[in-house]
Amino acid sequence: MHCKTVWKAPKGKLVRVCLDVEGGKLHRVVFTGDFFWEPSDDVDALGEALEAAPAEPTEIRRRVAAFFSDHPARLFGATQEDFAEVVLQALSASRPPADGAQ
Amino acid sequence: MSGAERWRLTEDEWLDRPYYNLAVEEAIPRAVGQGDVPPTLRFWRNDNTIVIGRFQCPALEIRFDACQRSGTTVVRRFTGGGAVYHDAANLNYALSLPVAPSDDPPDIFAAFARVGAAVRRGLALLGVDAEFRPINDLQVGAQKISGMAGSLLPGVSFVHGCLLVGSDLVRLGEVLNVPQAKLEGKGVRSVVKRVTTLQEVLGRPVEMAEVKEVLRRGFEAEYQVTLERGGLSAGERALAERLQRDLYLAPDWTLGPCRRCASRAENDALLREVAARR
Numbered sequence: 176m177h178c179k180t181v182w183k184a185p186k187g188k189l190v191r192v193c194l195d196v197e198g199g200k201l202h203r204v205v206f207t208g209d210f211f212w213e214p215s216d217d218v219d220a221l222g223e224a225l226e227a228a229p230a231e232p233t234e235i236r237r238r239v240a241a242f243f244s245d246h247p248a249r250l251f252g253a254t255q256e257d258f259a260e261v262v263l264q265a266l267s268a269s270r271p272p273a274d275g276a277q
Numbered sequence: 278m279s280g281a282e283r284w285r286l287t288e289d290e291w292l293d294r295p296y297y298n299l300a301v302e303e304a305i306p307r308a309v310g311q312g313d314v315p316p317t318l319r320f321w322r323n324d325n326t327i328v329i330g331r332f333q334c335p336a337l338e339i340r341f342d343a344c345q346r347s348g349t350t351v352v353r354r355f356t357g358g359g360a361v362y363h364d365a366a367n368l369n370y371a372l373s374l375p376v377a378p379s380d381d382p383p384d385i386f387a388a389f390a391r392v393g394a395a396v397r398r399g400l401a402l403l404g405v406d407a408e409f410r411p412i413n414d415l416q417v418g419a420q421k422i423s424g425m426a427g428s429l430l431p432g433v434s435f436v437h438g439c440l441l442v443g444s445d446l447v448r449l450g451e452v453l454n455v456p457q458a459k460l461e462g463k464g465v466r467s468v469v470k471r472v473t474t475l476q477e478v479l480g481r482p483v484e485m486a487e488v489k490e491v492l493r494r495g496f497e498a499e500y501q502v503t504l505e506r507g508g509l510s511a512g513e514r515a516l517a518e519r520l521q522r523d524l525y526l527a528p529d530w531t532l533g534p535c536r537r538c539a540s541r542a543e544n545d546a547l548l549r550e551v552a553a554r555r
Contacts, residue, residue: 179538181337187412188359191337193535205535207334211357211385213429218332219534249429251357251385252412 178269182261184210188252192261194225196269201228201235206258211251220246221258235262285314286493286504290321292365295352296554298323300521302437303355304513306373310433314510318496319371319437320489323363326350327452330358330426335531335547336539343451351547353531355524358413358426361439362449366474368488370396371437372496376429383434389413389425391499392436396423399495403487405478413438420473441474442488526555 179193187210194204204222212218224242228234239259248255287305291297298321308314327349329338335351338360344351349362363369372392376383393409400407400415400422407415407422415423415438425438449472475483493504509517524530528548536544 177537191334193334193537203535203537205334207332207337207533207535209330209333209357209359211427212332215331215355215357222534249385 176269178265180261180265180268181208182257182264184253184257187254187257190253190257190261192258192265194262194265196230196266199230201225201230201262204228204262206261208253210253210257211249212253213249217246217248225262230266232263235259281497281501281503282316284316284318284500284502284504285507286318286320287507287509288320288489289509290323292322292324294554295323295326295328295350295363296525296551297517297521299328299352299354300517300525301509301513302371303520303524304517305371305509306428306430306433306435307516308510308513309373309375310431312375312432313512316375316502317371317373318493318504319369319373320492321369321371322365322367322485323352323369324365325448326352326363327360328363329353329360331355332357333360334533334535334538336536336543338454340452340454341539341543341546345546347448347452349448349452350550351531352525353533354426356426356428356435356437359424360453361424362444362453363439364444364448366441366443366445366476366485368440368442368485368492369437370440370492371435374434376432376434378432383429385427385429385434385436386412388427388434388436392425392438393423395496395499396438396440396492397495398498399488399492400475402491402494403475403479403483405475415440417473417478421471422473422475422478440488440492441472442483442485443474443476446472446474522555526551528552 176196181191190208195202204225236259243255397407407417410416413425414421423440427436
């Protein structure tokens with residue numbers, strides 16, 4: 176199942192996520208959006224940290240928090256919690272992939 | 278302003294080379310951070326280009342069909358933030374300031390506000406009352422006239438922005454795919470209503486030279502410096518060539534990490550554009 180959604184960080188920027196759910200686990204999680212994040216390579220690393228994570232709120236929040244604990248980041252326009260929240264929003268609003276999407 | 282610190286003002290631009298323009302945009306702050314060149318303010322333009330932020334997905338930010346019809350190029354910049362439309366009537370400004378290791382870690386929010394204050398001073402010289410809206414916007418009334426992005430590279434604080442002087446807002450509205458969530462957060466329904474240009478505000482044609490002159494004075498007044506015109510160094514040009522070749526024209530850079538939301542044809546179109554420029 177392919178999910179994507181957009182989350183408007185309160186008083187901040189947009190955070191989007193694209194991910195697949197297979198067998199109750201997250202795969203190929205990619206965060207995009209118009210926030211600011213340094214070091215910039217860590218955005219991809221957060222998605223990788225969620226690879227094979229159970230599609231379950233507590234575990235998702237735990238992994239996101241653990242990632243930022245290990246990777247201090249300068250975030251502007253979004254908070255660490257926004258990145259967990261957008262994943263949970265995507266899971267709760269999941270729908271089939273659109274026609275033509277790869 | 279005798280005795281004032283002297284900074285460089287560079288106006289090197291390549292209207293029809295957007296990938297190179299963006300490479301120069303990164304080369305300059307890197308050179309400032311290395312101490313190779315003085316603190317620098319750059320004014321420049323791109324023609325008919327969408328510039329997406331470092332972390333954006335092009336499929337979600339642009340309207341491919343409209344871009345194909347209008348021949349609009351899509352490039353990715355190295356700073357975060359949102360997608361913007363550049364044409365020859367949009368003026369980009371970029372300020373690179375060195376940060377000494379002993380200084381307190383720079384505050385990007387304060388950097389946005391200070392650059393916003395400089396631009397605001399310049400616009401006031403035209404009789405335009407603009408207001409800085411955190412995090413990174415300048416507005417005239419309820420409409421956005423300028424937006425900024427920035428980055429804290431090693432040894433340098435970098436803020437850049439674009440100012441709508443006389444841009445084609447119809448084309449802007451056609452090629453950008455602004456999410457409803459973003460518009461609704463600002464209380465408007467269409468991106469065209471959300472933005473304005475200096476020409477609209479002043480009700481008259483505005484020459485780019487006029488805008489650059491007042492902004493130059495605005496930056497000098499805000500930072501209490503003298504800006505001296507100068508071109509790029511040989512080192513900056515060489516770095517820009519390398520960055521263009523290795524990063525900005527790399528296929529994966531523009532497409533980004535996720536290709537699931539665009540059709541195969543749309544991804545191929547972006548790749549063809551990049552390949553044609555290599």
